[in-house]
Amino acid sequence: MEREKLEKELVQLQEELEDVKEEMHFMLEKTNIHVPGSAKNQFEEQIRVLEEKIQKIKDQLKED
Numbered sequence: 001m002e003r004e005k006l007e008k009e010l011v012q013l014q015e016e017l018e019d020v021k022e023e024m025h026f027m028l029e030k031t032n033i034h035v036p037g038s039a040k041n042q043f044e045e046q047i048r049v050l051e052e053k054i055q056k057i058k059d060q061l062k063e064d
Contacts, residue, residue: 017050
């Protein structure tokens, strides 16, 4: 049961990471609107946090 829960959470986090990356790409490269540097930093922080969570889950799954 625990493994199943971790696998579902992993999929969810990976999808969320992909969404954040797409949103960042769109906001920073595909629009003509000026985006402050702080917005880029927020995107990068979100990505970093998600990648850390994903790695922790992967590590837990390897241990099982």
